[in-house]
Amino acid sequence: MEYLTFGMMALLVITASFLQSLIGLGYVLLVAPFLVLYDPNFVSVGIAGFFSGIMGTLAGLGGPPMAILYQNEKGSVIRGTLSGFSILGTVLSLLFLEIAGKFTLNDLKLFSYMVPGIIAGFYLSKYAISFVDKGYIRKAMLGVSFLAAIVVIIKALKL
16 A cells, blocks of 8 residues: 555545546646746646646546646657656556556556557657647647546536
8 A cells, every 4th residue: 555646545535536527627727727837847847747647547637737837848848758758657657556456457458549549649740740849839738638627527527
């Protein structure tokens, strides 16, 4: 039990549906406005990482805190930072889910559905870089992050 993260402990004592609703609302109302105020530094990245870890483990929504924090950076910095962060965050979430006994074969199956999209996105990204770096990346990141939070809330409430 001492190896569990805060997010995993919460997942063990509170229903996933309630937590997903809370995560989505918390993101929209608290995390996003806070992170907009700060540039990436040791403290703000730590705070964003904390929320990202909790949100990613509980609701599959780990990217938005970092995306918001890095929204004013150059496209190349955003892509590199978020890619590395996503990979590390996913591996750590899966590891802690396994330690907590919450990782199932269904999770592996769902991940396998994403692999073709990941490969296609990686391949097609070289063609999208010039478009994305023309100032659209900030709007796209914030829009996708907000929509993801809304989807998590709707899914959790089963509306």
